[in-house]
Amino acid sequence: MKPRMSVKxxxxxxxxxxxxASGTFGFGREYAEYVDLNMLGGIAVKGLTLLxxxxxxxxxxxxxSSGILNSVGLQNPGVDYFIEHELPKLLKYDTRIxxxxxxxxxxxxxxxxxKLRDVPIxxxxxxxxxxxxxxxxxxxxxxxxxxxxxxxxxxAHAKQPVLVKLTPNxxxxxxxxxxxxKAGGDGISLINTVLGMAIDAKKRRPVLANIVGGLSGPAIxxxxxxxxxxxxxxxxxxxxxxxxxxxxxxxxxxxxxGATAVGVGTANLISPTACIDIVNQLEEYMVQNGIEDVNExxxxxxxxxxx
Amino acid sequence: MIAPHMYKMAFLxxxxxxxxxxxxxxxxxxxxxxxxxxRRPISIHDVxxxxxxxxxxxxxxxxxxRILSGMNAGQFIDVLGPLGNGFTIxxxxxxxxxxxxxxxxxxxxxxxxxxxxxxxxxxxLLGFRSREAVYGLEEFEMLSDRVLVTTDDGSLxxxxxxxxxxxxxxQQLPDMMFACGPTPMLRIVxxxxxxxxxxxxxxxxxxxxxxxxxxxxxxxxxRTPDGGFEYKRVCKDGPxxxxxxxxxxxxxxxx
Numbered sequence: 001m002k003p004r005m006s007v008k009x010x011x012x013x014x015x016x017x018x019x020x021a022s023g024t025f026g027f028g029r030e031y032a033e034y035v036d037l038n039m040l041g042g043i044a045v046k047g048l049t050l051l052x053x054x055x056x057x058x059x060x061x062x063x064x065s066s067g068i069l070n071s072v073g074l075q076n077p078g079v080d081y082f083i084e085h086e087l088p089k090l091l092k093y094d095t096r097i098x099x100x101x102x103x104x105x106x107x108x109x110x111x112x113x114x115k116l117r118d119v120p121i122x123x124x125x126x127x128x129x130x131x132x133x134x135x136x137x138x139x140x141x142x143x144x145x146x147x148x149x150x151x152x153x154x155x156a157h158a159k160q161p162v163l164v165k166l167t168p169n170x171x172x173x174x175x176x177x178x179x180x181x182k183a184g185g186d187g188i189s190l191i192n193t194v195l196g197m198a199i200d201a202k203k204r205r206p207v208l209a210n211i212v213g214g215l216s217g218p219a220i221x222x223x224x225x226x227x228x229x230x231x232x233x234x235x236x237x238x239x240x241x242x243x244x245x246x247x248x249x250x251x252x253x254x255x256x257x258g259a260t261a262v263g264v265g266t267a268n269l270i271s272p273t274a275c276i277d278i279v280n281q282l283e284e285y286m287v288q289n290g291i292e293d294v295n296e297x298x299x300x301x302x303x304x305x306x307x
Numbered sequence: 308m309i310a311p312h313m314y315k316m317a318f319l320x321x322x323x324x325x326x327x328x329x330x331x332x333x334x335x336x337x338x339x340x341x342x343x344x345x346r347r348p349i350s351i352h353d354v355x356x357x358x359x360x361x362x363x364x365x366x367x368x369x370x371x372x373r374i375l376s377g378m379n380a381g382q383f384i385d386v387l388g389p390l391g392n393g394f395t396i397x398x399x400x401x402x403x404x405x406x407x408x409x410x411x412x413x414x415x416x417x418x419x420x421x422x423x424x425x426x427x428x429x430x431x432l433l434g435f436r437s438r439e440a441v442y443g444l445e446e447f448e449m450l451s452d453r454v455l456v457t458t459d460d461g462s463l464x465x466x467x468x469x470x471x472x473x474x475x476x477x478q479q480l481p482d483m484m485f486a487c488g489p490t491p492m493l494r495i496v497x498x499x500x501x502x503x504x505x506x507x508x509x510x511x512x513x514x515x516x517x518x519x520x521x522x523x524x525x526x527x528x529x530r531t532p533d534g535g536f537e538y539k540r541v542c543k544d545g546p547x548x549x550x551x552x553x554x555x556x557x558x559x560x561x562x
Binding site for chain 1: 336341342343344345346387513514515516517519520521522523524525526527528536537538543
């Protein structure tokens with residue numbers, strides 16, 4: 001028997017728990033040549049800002065052991081262009097659409113949420129964790145009071161449920177997550193990239209033009225798992241877990257830690273079919289382990305005492 | 308190995324061999340080391356549609372390319388391609404000047420082959436570091452009407468850089484220039500193309516991620532009609548761009 005793969009987040013049902021993570025999947029169209037987008041649980045589109053944004057100078061990527069550093073700096077055509085030109089193409093597919101939003105000020109986030117009010121998307125993802133921009137971004141995501149304020153403000157303008165995307169670059173992820181939940185956040189996605197740096201020893205220069213960037217890929221998976229697990233202990237809103245997922249088994253681990261769904265990011269850069277491959281591997285794992293419903297895995301971590 | 312640090316690899320892929328345009332690239336997963344996540348973008352050197360054979364020529368610059376250079380005949384390789392926007396060859400081109408430097412020479416073979424097939428008069432200026440670094444000269448000679456080689460140390464052909472003889476060669480204006488090579492070379496090619504009003508296409512290189520236009524990491528600054536610039540994707544909008552639109556100087560600082 002085919003296992004049941006669908007999960008529900010804030011009443012919205014996803015055909016499977018695998019979502020292409022923001023910034024690694026363009027607006028979907030770039031990947032449509034290679035994969036059937038209908039097979040994805042959801043797509044989180046490239047982060048949008050109120051006005052078009054050029055992004056950072058190149059080089060914007062560096063490979064590190066089992067990871068990559070990026071410093072794209074939110075290059076995007078702006079929310080209006082997205083609504084007019086990209087979204088119609090995306091709406092042809094039967095998948096859930098998550099729109100990642102970014103601003104320099106709380107007001108900008110709110111204005112983007114306003115613009116998206118009457119647009120048929122399923123979720124807003126409040127990105128308060130981008131490490132590659134000078135203003136806004138991660139600056140909003142590192143203090144519980146600020147997280148509370150921005151989440152509450154955006155909630156007042158948004159029609160769709162709001163997922164708050166958190167940065168791992170904090171001392172205590174739990175208090176940040178609690179602030180997001182208290183402010184009315186409908187869900188939490190974590191983790192965004194870990195702030196890092198690569199240096200070219202021969203040239204004595206940083207590899208990235210931006211000097212620092214966000215680390216992603218399997219190198220950060222243990223950090224992400226730990227944070228998903230910690231947050232799952234203290235909030236009751238759903239969690240979309242992400243950070244270094246490249247296989248179906250990685251998905252299982254995140255679900256066990258307490259995530260309801262997962263984001264797949266860096267893996268998309270390695271193979272355009274990564275998300276679908278991961279969905280298939282997850283299904284295979286469930287068949288092999290006699291799991292009929294993927295929901296059985298969520299929060300199913302068994303912790304034995306060692307004494 | 309065809310020259311110091313330069314390797315040639317051939318693999319079978321009917322799809323790539325049949326569909327590749329000159330200037331396009333393949334995106335190769337390094338086998339056997341999962342800590343190297345990203346694919347390596349390598350330009351297509353030549354294709355043989357009948358046999359499905361694809362040739363690449365690349366320089367060993369790090370761990371990934373070193374592993375590739377150690378592969379043996381019969382092994383499988385994970386390749387995505389052909390990718391990117393290659394050179395545009397229109398019927399109006401009757402004469403072409405092809406300029407290549409160092410590793411940038413690799414993609415010019417398929418270009419020259421296609422130009423020759425279309426009856427274009429092809430002149431090639433190829434710059435190498437030294438005599439030892441020269442490869443494939445006979446093939447380049449077969450695929451063009453004239454090849455001029457320069458070496459930095461004068462050990463073969465003219466002494467100096469290709470750009471030092473480019474001005475002379477432009478006394479006779481070609482319909483189109485094609486260029487691939489290090490950025491300092493491309494800067495001079497761009498400048499001369501402007502001075503002599505010769506249309507010029509150049510192939511760029513940048514650190515890449517997905518290779519299919521999704522991740523926006525391999526950007527290059529391109530002039531916009533309003534006098535500003537925007538970042539285009541080398542993997543999808545390029546790697547070949549019109550020389551007059553590309554900004555090769557230090558990246559503009561405006562965010």
